[in-house]
Structure formats: structure tokens, C-alpha cells
Amino acid sequence: MSDLAREQNQPVPVLSARDIVKNYGGVRALKGVDFDIYPGTVTTLFGENGAGKSTLMKILSGVERPTDGQLILDGESVTFTSTVDARDRGISIIHQELSLSPNMSVRDNIFMGREIVRAGRVDYAEEARQAAALMAELEEDIDPLTPVGELRVGQQQIVEIARALSVNSRILIMDEPTSALSASEIEVLFKVIHDLTDRGVAIVYISHHLEEALEITDYAVVLRDGAMTAKETRDQIDLPWIVRHMVGDHFDLGSPPEGYTFGETALSVQSLTVPDASATGRAAVDDLSLEVAAGEIVCIYGLMGAGRTELLEALAGGSAIERGRILLDGRDISRDSIAQRIAAGLCLVPEDRQRDGLVQSMTVGRNMSLASISEFVRNLFLSSRDERSIVDDSIRDVHVKTDGPDAMIGSLSGGNQQKVVIGKMMSTHPKVILLDEPSRGIDIGAKAEVFKLLSERAKQGVAVVYSTSEVSECLSIAHRIIVMGRGRIVAEFGPDVSKEQIMAASGESAD
């Protein structure tokens, strides 16, 4: 920034991007973007799936090189040859997709590539101490020696955050850090963000939870189709402003489908008990009973740890049950394998698309046609003649932004990968579809598309069970809302319930 700006008391950016262009083959991900970040402030970057947010952040943090354009750090032109290079200059990034090694401990993940060495040896004790201190700062009760693979997704995300914090950067980029965090974990993160900005750290924050992001925003920037469409200070904007610049017109997530009667009971869960893997002594799902009719959309709301994921995993056959029965169209499937359940018409869109949802080394098309228990489903449902058209339909149905079925899955933006998972499950023609936090990482427009798709399927007689930690989602789609807590159903509501009632039932305060 010029001396003039300084004299006029305008903030001076610590890092600026000028006219950044990024092409991936024929895809123009960024079309000449200017972007500034300032010390001690939070700049929030909004935009639809595939708008170019992660791409811009990868360029700022040395992961990717721009095709064209310039980076200016502390007033001087720089090029980053690698993430290590950028990190050495004080820039670190929390990636949208978790980049941890599941077999390594929390401690080793945090210090990987930056081991603390004393007298020629790695000082593991000191690393563990610092890792424990970071966990304490993030108010997460995790032993630093726990293998990361044993943690739930939200906790893995906390480790990812801890790793970025451990570097003491001047510039910290957070690409969807909260997508798998609970409300209380997000609160802690926001406290940490405030501490960091108080110390002068510049933060870039990306989230599809627009209201939540607004809470910490100082500057808001909106990207659309690889170009910047708006930039404002917090006091000048509100939620409709963001949505308008992201997607155009005014937006409504809709309401539960009406005008038809439900069919027979499609899914019946009887006294289901699932043991808790982390051995807290309490069952993850505790003697739970639930019936869902064909055509009905049931939302399961609950805080993190309420047992929603464990319930859905057990229904899909991904984990052992201790007691109880699961009936699909009246037939007991509790002893069936995952593949048999899919064949019978029950499928799950899992919470963790990285682990359970997608094969990163394959194309979009293969991922779509290979439902996770691959061969079986493929032989059963899709002849190769049909495969192509189903893939094309799925891409169109869920509006995946891609070059086509032959693009590699890794080349898709995070939200578009999530849409592939959803499209893939839809293509198995389920009678009952279970979705675990499916809107994680997808933009408000895509969310509306997914809701529409689910509503259409429900009208055709599919039973939908939708787990979410967002109350507004329940109200936009559910015929019935079930609140879970500690492995049990603690409340049940019709669609006319208020947001406050749902939150109160879950033991959460509405503010």
C-alpha cells in the first residue's frame, strides 16, 4: 500500500494478490483476482462450490503456483516455491480436505516435517507436551498419542487446526475449518481466532455456514466463477448481501413436500443398541426405536456426540449392534452385510466423504457408478451399457460442476465431491436413504438442489432419514424432526416446531 494510504490511515495489507489467474488445463479456476489481507483482522471469503476459493488459498499458501499474477508480501513481490517456503515466511493453511495421516498419532501429525530436535534427536516428550498444550487451548480432551484414525472427523479437524496453530504464523488461512465441528467446538475456535487477531495475525476464513462466518468477519469478499464480485467491511453487509452476491437472486431453502400420503413403514428400528467404540461405558445408541414410512422425510437433529452417526452407521451395516432389530419393508436385515443392505434398498451417504465416500484415484464417473461396496452394487444395478447414462444423469441431477465423467475426482472442488457422493447413492435406487450431515461443505444453492432432489424422491416413495446439526435444515425439509441426545430420542416434533424448541430439546441455548 502506498505512503498516501498510510497517511490517510487506511489499513495496510500484509499480503496482497494481484490479478491472479489459475488455469487447470482448460478450466479457468481464477480469472484475474485481486485479494488483500490485513493484520489483526478476519477476511471471510464467500462463494459457491467451485467458485475458486480453495484455489486462491492454495496459491497464497504455496500449494499451487499461479498461471499469472503477483503476490506481494510486506510490500514486496514474492513467489512461493512450496508450502514450506510459504510457511517459513509466516503463512499457514488449514485445508478443507483433511490432510492427516490416520496411522500416526496426534503428536506426530502436528509435528510432521517440523520435528523438534534436541542434540540430534527428536524430542518426542517436548512434542507431546506442546501437542497437549494445543489441545488444551482448543479445549479438546485428546491424548496426543492417540492415532488420528481413531478420532471422529470433528476431532481430526481440531488436530488439523492445532497443527496450523503450532507454527505461529502471521497469516493463517482456514478453508472450511468448522464443517465437522460441534457448536461448542466452533465457539472455542472463534475464541482462538479472536486471540490470534488480537496478536496481529491476519486470518482468511472460508465457510458455507454463512451466519456463523459473519460472526467473525471484518472484511467480506465474494468470489463467483473465478472472479471477485464484491468486497465490503462487516458493518456494510448482512446475510442477504452475501447470498445475493454468491448466487444472484433471493434464496429460499424450501419447505417439506406436501400433497401426498405416506406409504407403509419402510424402515423399522426396534430397541437398537450400539456399543460405544471409545469405551465410555455408555452405549452410543441406547435402546432406540424408530419407524419411517415410505415417502416420509425424518430429520435427526442433535449435538455432536448425540449418537446420530453411530445410529446411521449401524443401520447401514457399518458397525456391529449389541441388541435390537432393523427391518426394511418388514424383513429383518440386522444380520445382513453392507452390500446386502444396499441390494435390499438401503443406502448411506456417509459423514466422511474422504474415508467412506470416494476413491480419490478414480474419475468422477467411476466414483459415481461404484457405490462404495463396489463390485456387488455394480453387478447388481448397473450393466456397463447403463452405467454411462446413469453417471450422466447423476451429474445432471445433483449439478456437479465438472468437465465430465472422465475428470479425476480430486480435481473437483470440495462441495462438488460431496455432490458426487450423494449422486452415487441416489443411483442405487434406494427405498430408504440415510444421509449423515450431507450438506457439509456444499453451498446454499447446492443445498437447495439436494433438498429438491430428496423431496422428489420422497414423493416417489423413498423414505429419507437425514441427520444434521443445523436446525434450519430440519425446518426446510422434514416432515418429522427427531432430537437425539446421549444415544436416545429425547424429543419428536412435527414440521411446525420452532427453531428454539428444537434447540432447547437438544440441551442447547438458542443464542
Ligand SMILES: Nc1ncnc2c1ncn2[C@@H]1O[C@H](COP(=O)(O)OP(=O)(O)OP(=O)(O)O)[C@@H](O)[C@H]1O
Ligand atoms: N487440480 C485441479 N485440476 C482441475 N481442475 C481443478 C483442480 N483444482 C480445482 N479445479 C477446478 O477449479 C474450480 C475451482 O475449484 P475450488 O476448489 O477453488 O472451488 P471452491 O470455491 O473452493 O469450492 P468449494 O466451496 O466446493 O470448496 C473448480 O471448477 C474445480 O473443479
Ligand SMILES: [Mg+2]
Ligand atoms: Mg474449496
